[in-house]
Amino acid sequence: MAGPMSHSMPLTFVDPLDELCSRLLRVSADSEIDLDIALATRELETRTLLDQLPDFIYVKDRRGRFVFANAAAGRSSKLHKGNDLIGKTDFDILDHETARELFLVEQEIMSTGVAIDGREERVKLGDGRMLWLTTSKMPLRDVHGQIVGLVGISRDITERKRQDDRRHGHARLLEMVARGQPLSAVLDAIVKTVEEELDDVIASVLLLEEGTDRLRHGAATRLPPDYVKLIDGIEIGPKVGSCGTAAWRREPVFVKDVLADPLWDNYRELALRFGFRSCWSTPIMSADGLVLGTFALYSDAPREPTELELELTAMATDIAGIAIERARAEERIQHMAHHDPLTSLPNRTLFWAQFSRALHEARREKRKVTVAYLDLDNFKQINDTLGHAAGDEVLKTLSWRMVNCVRVTDLLVRLGGDEFAIVFSNVSQDELGLVRRLQELRTAISKPIVIDGKSVTATCSMGVAFFPQDGDTPEELLARADRAMYEAKDLGRDRLRVSQVPGDGLGI
Numbered sequence: 001m002a003g004p005m006s007h008s009m010p011l012t013f014v015d016p017l018d019e020l021c022s023r024l025l026r027v028s029a030d031s032e033i034d035l036d037i038a039l040a041t042r043e044l045e046t047r048t049l050l051d052q053l054p055d056f057i058y059v060k061d062r063r064g065r066f067v068f069a070n071a072a073a074g075r076s077s078k079l080h081k082g083n084d085l086i087g088k089t090d091f092d093i094l095d096h097e098t099a100r101e102l103f104l105v106e107q108e109i110m111s112t113g114v115a116i117d118g119r120e121e122r123v124k125l126g127d128g129r130m131l132w133l134t135t136s137k138m139p140l141r142d143v144h145g146q147i148v149g150l151v152g153i154s155r156d157i158t159e160r161k162r163q164d165d166r167r168h169g170h171a172r173l174l175e176m177v178a179r180g181q182p183l184s185a186v187l188d189a190i191v192k193t194v195e196e197e198l199d200d201v202i203a204s205v206l207l208l209e210e211g212t213d214r215l216r217h218g219a220a221t222r223l224p225p226d227y228v229k230l231i232d233g234i235e236i237g238p239k240v241g242s243c244g245t246a247a248w249r250r251e252p253v254f255v256k257d258v259l260a261d262p263l264w265d266n267y268r269e270l271a272l273r274f275g276f277r278s279c280w281s282t283p284i285m286s287a288d289g290l291v292l293g294t295f296a297l298y299s300d301a302p303r304e305p306t307e308l309e310l311e312l313t314a315m316a317t318d319i320a321g322i323a324i325e326r327a328r329a330e331e332r333i334q335h336m337a338h339h340d341p342l343t344s345l346p347n348r349t350l351f352w353a354q355f356s357r358a359l360h361e362a363r364r365e366k367r368k369v370t371v372a373y374l375d376l377d378n379f380k381q382i383n384d385t386l387g388h389a390a391g392d393e394v395l396k397t398l399s400w401r402m403v404n405c406v407r408v409t410d411l412l413v414r415l416g417g418d419e420f421a422i423v424f425s426n427v428s429q430d431e432l433g434l435v436r437r438l439q440e441l442r443t444a445i446s447k448p449i450v451i452d453g454k455s456v457t458a459t460c461s462m463g464v465a466f467f468p469q470d471g472d473t474p475e476e477l478l479a480r481a482d483r484a485m486y487e488a489k490d491l492g493r494d495r496l497r498v499s500q501v502p503g504d505g506l507g508i
Contacts, residue, residue, distance in 0.1 A: 056133070056154040059140065062110055064089045064103050067149065076131065076156065095124035106137065110147050113139050120157070132161040162197070166315070169193045173319045183327035187219035190295075190320055194312045195222060200300065201309065204228075205284070205320060206243050207293040208236070210328070215243060218293055218320075227274045241267045242281035243294040250291055254280040257302035277302045282313050284320045292324045340414040342392055343399035351413040351421065355474040358411065358425040362467060369425055369467040370434055373481035376418035377459045377493040390451045394458060397449050405441040421478065431466060431498075438462060438496055446494075459494040461485050470499050 050057050056073035060066055069085040090099035102121070109115060115138035123131045133154040140149040173193065176186050191203040205218035217232045234240060236247040245263050246253040256278055258264040258271045264279075271279070281296040295317045297309055305313070338350035346354070355371070362369045376398070383391040395418065402420065406412050411423040422441075424434060442462060448455045463484025471477040480499040488497035 054155075056152070056156070058085070058152050058154075059149060060106065060152070061149045062147075064106060073154075076125075093126055095126060095128075098122075098124045106150055109137055109150055110139050113147060115139065121154075130158070131156060132158045166197070166312075169197075170315055170319070174322075177319065177323045177326055180326075180330070183323055184219065186323040186327075187320060188221055190316050190323075191219045191221050194297075194316050197312055198297075198309060202298040203316070204296050204298070205293060205316075206231070206234075206247075206296070207324065208247055208291050213237075215247060215294065223298070224274050227270070230270060239263055239265065241271075242279040243296050246281040246283050246294050246296075247291050250283055250285075252280070252282040254305060256304050259302070275300050278304075280305045280309070280313070282317050284317045284324065286321060286325050292321055295320060343396055343414050345399055345403075345420075346411065346413040348413070348415055351411065351415070351423075352474060354411050355423050355478075358423055359467060359472075359474060359477075362425065367426070368431075369423065369477075370431070371424075371465050371467075371477045371481045372422045372438055373463045373465075373478065373485040374420040374422070374460050375462075375485055375489070377461055377489070379418035379458060382456060382458065386451065386454070386456065390456070393451050394449055394456060398445055398458060401444045401447075402441060405437075405444050421481070435464065435496065435498060438464065442494075442496065461488040461493050462496040463488055463499060464496065465499040 051071035053070060054072055056076055057068075057070045058066055058073045059068040066085040066088055069083075074084055085093070090102050093099075094102070102123075105116070115136070117136045119135050119137075121133045121135050123133055125131065134157050135152060135154040137150050137152045139147045140151050142148045173186065173189055176189060187205045191205060194203045195201065202220070202222045204220035204223050206215040207218040208214070209216050213236050214233050215231070215236060217228055220228050231243075234244055236244045238245060238248055239262065240248065241258075241264050242253045242255045253263065255261045255263055258268055258277055258279060264271060271277075276298045278299045278301065279296055281294045283291050284293040284295055286292050295313060297305065297313065335344075338347060339345065340347045358369055361367070379391065379394070382394055395414075399412075399414065399420075402412055402422075406422060406424075407426075409426050411421075411425070413421050415421055422438075442460060446457060446459050448457050450456070463481045463486070465471065465477045465480035465484060467477055470480045484497040484499040488495045491497065
């Protein structure tokens with residue numbers, strides 16, 4: 001690989017390496033290799049010493065052919081013995097592109113006489129394995145000072161680089177969590193980080209839906225989309241593949257062969273359709289011991305997980321648990337900030353924001369918007385006679401009834417106490433038709449409620465205003481609806497008052 005060169009270094013070899021190299025390369029740069037030299041009896045003692053070293057030590061001639069290699073260098077290329085490298089070049093043992101890059105670097109060293117020291121190299125072997133080496137290479141001169149080859153010393157730092165990469169990946173994922181990145185982005189990053197470390201393995205995250213026993217899709221960058229759809233929403237249980245069972249048992253489930261394991265009896269055909277033969281799933285747990293989801297690895301070979309796969313799984317489940325808990329805590333905080341704690345309806349803060357957005361869209365699309373202001377007529381009496389706990393139950397029941405009377409596109413909020421507002425964004429030009437819908441809502445509200453064996457009936461007074469004829473801002477429209485609501489109360493309560501329609505106001 002190309003890289004920065006160090007300054008020229010003095011090339012004074014000390015025994016026994018200097019003596020060995022001199023004898024091995026007492027030839028000109030373009031002479032043929034005498035393989036017998038490396039095997040000569042007088043080198044046995046030196047070779048025995050060098051073979052004990054874990055670093056790769058080797059000598060090459062001007063053509064890049066090995067004339068000496070210790071045992072570690074031979075083992076790295078899967079040739080077992082250093083002697084097996086003699087006469088070969090990097091093109092015989094490395095990926096072609098890797099060999100080409102190293103050849104160019106080494107030719108420059110031998111042409112310029114400038115050594116390199118402590119350079120990191122990423123080397124791809126011919127069988128596809130990747131090695132990281134820290135290498136020093138220096139030109140080798142004969143007794144006349146002519147460069148006749150080079151000497152290289154390399155140390156395998158592959159495992160250290162992997163550990164560094166894992167630590168950096170771990171830190172990067174935690175930083176994403178700390179910065180409040182979306183949960184989907186964090187889970188995708190976890191899956192990709194694990195998959196980059198492993199060969200022929202697919203990772204996925206399923207999330208246990210809150211309040212249910214169903215697993216929902218969380219992240220799976222390489223799982224087939226059709227498979228993701230088929231398992232999305234799967235219900236956990238004692239015999240539901242690897243993930244459903246792991247969530248049910250609250251412990252890891254490692255299925256070595258889906259063809260033979262009874263946990264996959266009902267899902268075997270599905271796994272085979274997509275080429276999965278083994279699946280290892282670990283539950284993602286919260287700090288207080290609740291199951292949040294599962295992290296799984298799929299392989300197309302029947303086998304058990306390796307030590308590295310188990311290590312990465314532990315990292316993934318830890319960070320995923322932190323990310324999921326943080327995301328859900330933020331959701332709860334956001335919900336509390338924008339929703340009424342008693343009824344779970346949007347509160348005033350969310351009301352003004354969404355009301356303003358609805359008016360903005362209505363102006364752009366030239367649509368009408370209707371706002372209704374609703375106040376319970378006899379709520380104080382309910383509180384006084386039955387107590388505030390009963391009053392809370394009434395509010396929750398009536399809120400639920402109102403939710404079931406409006407559409408998902410309508411905005412229903414609790415303004416405070418026993419006051420509510422409804423914003424209808426997608427309405428037709430038929431204002432009287434909308435008034436009839438509101439009458440149906442009033443009818444639903446007035447149905448009796450049974451609390452502690454007692455029947456309670458609540459009625460409401462309602463005022464209605466329309467955009468654009470009754471106002472241009474949320475404040476103007478709500479004020480007009482509020483005024484119409486008080487007019488309805490003045491008319492005897494339990495009725496609806498329209499602020500303005502063509503002609504006079506309408507009281508019903």
